Amino acid sequence: MSRSSAIEVVNVSKNFGDYTALDHVDFKILQNEFFTLLGPSGCGKTTLLRMIAGFETPSSGTLLLNGHEIAQMPAHKRRVNTVFQNYALFPHMTLSQNIAFGLKNLGWDKARITTRVGEMLEMVHMEQFAARKPDQLSGGQRQRIALARALAAEPEVLLLDEPLSALDLKLRQAMRDELRRLQRETGITFVFVTHDQEEALDMSDRIAVMGKGRVQQIGTPKEIYEDPHNRFVADFIGDTNFLDGEVIALNGGTATIRTALGTEITTTHQGVTGLGPATMSIRPEKIGVGDQAEGVILSGTVQARNYMGGFTHYTVQIGDQTLRLSRRNAHSHQDSLEIGDTVQVGFRETDARVLGQ
Amino acid sequence: MSKSFRFWGLVPAWALMILTLIIPILIVAGVSVAERGAYGGFTWSFDLSSYQQILYSVGWTDELEFDPKYVAIIGRTLLFAGGATLISLLLALPVAYYISQQSARLKIILLYLVTLPFWVSMIVRVYAWLIILGNDGLLERVYRMFGGADISGFLFTPGAMITGMVYSYIPLMILPVYASVEKIDPALIEASHDLYGGRWTALKRVILPLAAPGLTAGSILVFVPCLGTVLEPMLLGGGKQLMMGTLIQTQFGGARNWPFGAAIAMVLLVLVVLVLLLNARRARSQMEAAL
Numbered sequence: 001m002s003r004s005s006a007i008e009v010v011n012v013s014k015n016f017g018d019y020t021a022l023d024h025v026d027f028k029i030l031q032n033e034f035f036t037l038l039g040p041s042g043c044g045k046t047t048l049l050r051m052i053a054g055f056e057t058p059s060s061g062t063l064l065l066n067g068h069e070i071a072q073m074p075a076h077k078r079r080v081n082t083v084f085q086n087y088a089l090f091p092h093m094t095l096s097q098n099i100a101f102g103l104k105n106l107g108w109d110k111a112r113i114t115t116r117v118g119e120m121l122e123m124v125h126m127e128q129f130a131a132r133k134p135d136q137l138s139g140g141q142r143q144r145i146a147l148a149r150a151l152a153a154e155p156e157v158l159l160l161d162e163p164l165s166a167l168d169l170k171l172r173q174a175m176r177d178e179l180r181r182l183q184r185e186t187g188i189t190f191v192f193v194t195h196d197q198e199e200a201l202d203m204s205d206r207i208a209v210m211g212k213g214r215v216q217q218i219g220t221p222k223e224i225y226e227d228p229h230n231r232f233v234a235d236f237i238g239d240t241n242f243l244d245g246e247v248i249a250l251n252g253g254t255a256t257i258r259t260a261l262g263t264e265i266t267t268t269h270q271g272v273t274g275l276g277p278a279t280m281s282i283r284p285e286k287i288g289v290g291d292q293a294e295g296v297i298l299s300g301t302v303q304a305r306n307y308m309g310g311f312t313h314y315t316v317q318i319g320d321q322t323l324r325l326s327r328r329n330a331h332s333h334q335d336s337l338e339i340g341d342t343v344q345v346g347f348r349e350t351d352a353r354v355l356g357q
Numbered sequence: 358m359s360k361s362f363r364f365w366g367l368v369p370a371w372a373l374m375i376l377t378l379i380i381p382i383l384i385v386a387g388v389s390v391a392e393r394g395a396y397g398g399f400t401w402s403f404d405l406s407s408y409q410q411i412l413y414s415v416g417w418t419d420e421l422e423f424d425p426k427y428v429a430i431i432g433r434t435l436l437f438a439g440g441a442t443l444i445s446l447l448l449a450l451p452v453a454y455y456i457s458q459q460s461a462r463l464k465i466i467l468l469y470l471v472t473l474p475f476w477v478s479m480i481v482r483v484y485a486w487l488i489i490l491g492n493d494g495l496l497e498r499v500y501r502m503f504g505g506a507d508i509s510g511f512l513f514t515p516g517a518m519i520t521g522m523v524y525s526y527i528p529l530m531i532l533p534v535y536a537s538v539e540k541i542d543p544a545l546i547e548a549s550h551d552l553y554g555g556r557w558t559a560l561k562r563v564i565l566p567l568a569a570p571g572l573t574a575g576s577i578l579v580f581v582p583c584l585g586t587v588l589e590p591m592l593l594g595g596g597k598q599l600m601m602g603t604l605i606q607t608q609f610g611g612a613r614n615w616p617f618g619a620a621i622a623m624v625l626l627v628l629v630v631l632v633l634l635l636n637a638r639r640a641r642s643q644m645e646a647a648l
Binding site for chain 2: 053054055074075076077080081082084085086088089090091092101102105106149150153
């Protein structure tokens, strides 16, 4: 049985004057899904989120929430709540009053509101702070109250606008786990906006990678990382080597490409429509060096080395091409390669991808 | 900072305050208990009859009779000043909010326009309202143009006085209200819509509470000068409806009763100080509640 969709974005475009923020965007977000809109700034992800919240209207196309059209419905009538980027907690209200705000507007009776506010404070472990004001809290605590406030009325969809960007690194990691837990516990559909690919890969059930006002690819974190549909996605998610080349044979889902490395590589392709120019992508961690080199073996010279603790990144010159590769530091004080060393590098053909122009 | 600087550094400020505030108030207080001179002026003494005159008049047989004449003037002053303040507040809030939503450039231009009337003499500006409200004036002509009945008599009414007061002092309301409205994060208004609140909820539960400091400051800035205003009751009220300002003026002028004028001035001063004290107490209790 396929899950029904919580939100359907139907052929939506949005123009601000001459600027096209969204260009015929069309996809579905499923029930109970942790869905992430990922992309660089200016890619349209925030515009799309604000449109679902009701703060923007599409120039064309429409939006469905659980099958009902909402494109023209005012924000306060949508069963959708938002965790704002800087939390937007009401500074003149206590934390309890902040959480009760939406429930009051929905006309809940006093006793029910009090119970619910208590439950929400407990859910985010902030019971003892109920009577405080937002400016007496740390960033992480404000984040939790913003979550509690947005979840209090059990919305059909929860929108999160880069909610972790204002937190420091340690706290961000902890809040990722917290958000995942809340999503599982409440079963509410989460739509999460971020420009941080690591966050997206870590937390999401599915990711929509956005760029230039379009959805570039939708898939699970693994699909997005391992099988990027185009150069934009391969470049934005993770690190990769791009090698320009020429497709000399095409056979269903596989293509054979000849690059400046001098060898012919036959592997899976995406978006190659015919023979001619294309790009090969190979990720640094999939390239072995020394005794770990396997598959296509090439010989080169170490040109640069960046020690990162868990990994060491090397840049190796092969002919007039360079390849970046990373090597896991599996043992302490492991032998490292020196700049100028001649080394064997290699990768399996199947780990490379051929991307159309 | 050395101790002597801390003392001597404040001397200019103290001198200014004593010369321009303390001494004049003491003189007025002194005159209010002095004896009335036959042709204006006064002779120093200690006589509380001027204060007595505010509440009582002296009958044929020297007995004191309660006379509400002056209490009515004080009451009217409070009522008109309060009304003008309330109207200014209701008009200033949307104006200030509108200005706060504009681009940075337009904001500066609009704020400049708000303060523009201050560059023209107050008398000239209030006179302009004589032309607007007067018999066969602008208001009546426009009213007739749109098919209204042939009516007159806008001028020399309490309405005309309050209109003039609102007009004169509303910039003093707009500026502080703007200052507090402008600081409200637009995300807070979006958050209130997001949490199922319509426009009215956003206004009542987010904008008004956050704009409260500006609304209070503006109300004081309008209410206090309205209490002592002279021009509007004189020109637009036609002198028919006395307010405290005009009463003081007539006592020092035509009536030649300086001590009584000074006594009314002292009552006015006490009213103003009361308003400020009440506000200070409210602000302090609010600050304590916030901590």
